[in-house]
Amino acid sequence: MSQSKNKIGRGTLILSLTSFLFFLVLAIWAFSQHGTWGLYNWNYDYRRLLNIILGLGFLVPAVALILWLLRNKLSHTWLNVGKWVLNIVSVAVIIVSFGIVFYVVVPAYSLLSSTEPILLVEPSTGVYGIPNLYVYFRTETPTVVNIGWGTEDNLQLFNDANPVKEHMFHFTDLQPATEYFYVIDNRMSLTFSTPPLSKTGTLVTFAVASDFHYGGSDANSNERTQILRNISENPNVNLFFMNGDIVDLGMVNGHWSEFFSDVSENMTKPVALVLGNHDTLIGGLYHFRNYFYPEEVKVENGNELYHRIDVGNVHFLVLEVLWGSEEFTSEQQKWLEEQLSSIPQEDWVIAISHCFYYSSGDIETGRVWSDHEDTTRLISPLFEKYNVDLVISGHNHHMELLEKDGVTYVLEGVAGGGVPGPRPIKSEYSKWLYGDSRGYLEVTVKHSEAQLFFKNVDGEVIQQFTVTQNTQ
Ligand SMILES: [Fe+2]
Ligand SMILES: [Fe+2]
Incomplete structure (x- = not known):
């Protein structure tokens, strides 16, 4: 058989x-x-x-x-x-x-059907050397939105031509040292003042905060809101950089919704957004692109992920460095080198990225989160070669100032997420380290020096430094 x-x-x-x-x-x-x-x-x-x-x-x-x-x-x-x-x-x-x-x-791939308006910095420069601004938001139903912006003597009114769900308004060719008003759909009048670009005094004052972690379980929403209010109330601040980990989970709409409500209600300064590792998490980039970079946004130099924001002779290079060098592609590197080699030495170059370079820190899940082994190997040598004046980052939730081969590195602290307390690993380049509370950084850039103010939640100065331009 x-x-x-x-x-x-x-x-x-x-x-x-x-x-x-x-x-x-x-x-x-x-x-x-x-x-x-x-x-x-x-x-x-x-x-x-x-x-x-x-x-x-x-x-x-x-x-x-x-x-x-x-x-x-x-x-x-x-x-x-x-x-x-x-x-x-x-x-x-x-x-x-x-x-x-x-x-x-x-x-x-699902988006919020409505978002609150936020005043955003466009990576493009107006004729007077000030970045252009825009307001973009969505309404659930087609609506005609009225908007007004300008100075006290010259308020311009705009409205959507037809009822639409997506609303986009540009504020362009702003003049330096000018107070501007804006009104969106009869909301209370809001004000901000443009960078002075003074020939002898201040060029620009900006605030930076990071690690907001909207939606995060260990985030402190009261302290985060307090930080936004302090920055809004300081008449000297011209721009506000939100340096990554804006939300806790980039793919969760509820987290973006919390962000829109808080920033729309409590922040009056133009906001420049920088991507962090949490913002991109599994599909988060789709939200970031759709909420902040509709087609009408003009990016003059770079793209929505990394670009240059010029404020007179102060050049902010916003980089996409999330966890390390994974997103630092050869294209981004080439772009960065092109910018660094073309900017005159006497101008200010301030690099801003979410992930840090030199930093104190700790060991997390078996990896060392201090003096970053990839970013210091691949990116810091470029900062040193081209005499970058200041490098600002977050990711590690503490405040720090470090110096290595002429480059000043700053970690601006945590605005919402968990407070780390003392850091067990201290970088040999560290000059000052603080991890006991939330806070933010304010920087006043003058012609040959910048004043750095590390502030706590109540806007009180924790520590201050004067940084001179890198001429090494
Ligand atoms: Fe974070
Ligand atoms: Fe982070």
């Missing part, structure tokens, strides 16, 4: 192939998102979790291959057991994939 050949069966093969395809598409999607490689490299807790998920995905083809290789060596009973295991794992992978699509992918 001839024995029939053992077969895995078409149904089982189709099921396993389907589950593997689901897994593969999701894995490729997740790792093609900005920030995912950084998460994998810099948070070993998430690396372990991602490794388990990747392992499960590859378990299906591995089991299928083993069964196929052993199909004629196994008894009918054992082959059937193997097929059942394969079917169960395949179905589990398909169910988990649907869960990920429903709970991660769909929210990643």
Whole structure:
């Protein structure tokens, strides 16, 4: 009697192939998102979790291959057991994939139907050397919005030509040292004053804060709001940089919603947004691009992720450095070198990125979060080569001033997220370190020096420094 050949069966093969395809598409999607490689490299807790998920995905083809290789060596009973295991794992992978699509992918591509207006800095310069500004927001239903902006003697009124859901208004060619008013749909009149660009005194005063973590469970919303109010109330501040980790989870609309409400209500200064690692998390970039960079926004030099903001002879280079050097592509490096080599030495160059370079810190999930091994190796040498005057970053939630080969590095502290307390690892380049409370940084740039004020939640100065231009 001839024995029939053992077969895995078409149904089982189709099921396993389907589950593997689901897994593969999701894995490729997740790792093609900005920030995912950084998460994998810099948070070993998430690396372990991602490794388990990747392992499960590859378990299906591995089991299928083993069964196929052993199909004629196994008894009918054992082959059937193997097929059942394969079917169960395949179905589990398909169910988990649907869960990920429903709970991660769909929210990643869903946007808030309405957002509150925020005054934003456009990376383009007006004829008087001041960055142009814009207000962009969405309303749930098509609406005609009225907006007014200008000086006390010359208020210009604009409105949407038709009822629309997306509203975009530009404030262009602003004059230096001028107080401007703006009114959006009869909301209370708001004011800000443009950078003085004085020939002998102050060029510009700006505030920087980072790590707001809107939506985060360990964030302190009262202190965060207090910081926004202090900055708004200081008549000298011309611009406000929000230096990354704006929200806790970039793909969660609820977190962006908290951000819009707080900033719209409590911040009157023009805001320049810088991406952080939390903002891009699994699909967060889609929100960032849609909420802040509609087509009408003009980026003169760079793109929405990294660009240059010129305020007279003070040049801010906003970089996309999230966890480390994962997003510091050869294009970004080439762009940075082009900017650095073309800006005259006597001008100010201030680099701003979320991730730090030289810094004190600690060990988190098995990785050292101080003197960053990748950014100091790949990016700091450029700062040194081209005599960058000041480098401002966040990511580590403390305040610090460091100096290395003529470059002054500053960490501006935490505005909303967790307060770290004392840092166990001290950088050899550190001049001052503080991690006991939330706060922010205010900088007044003059012709040959900049005054740095590290402030607490109540706007009181914790520490101050004078930094001279880097002429090494
Ligand atoms: Fe953070
Ligand atoms: Fe961060």
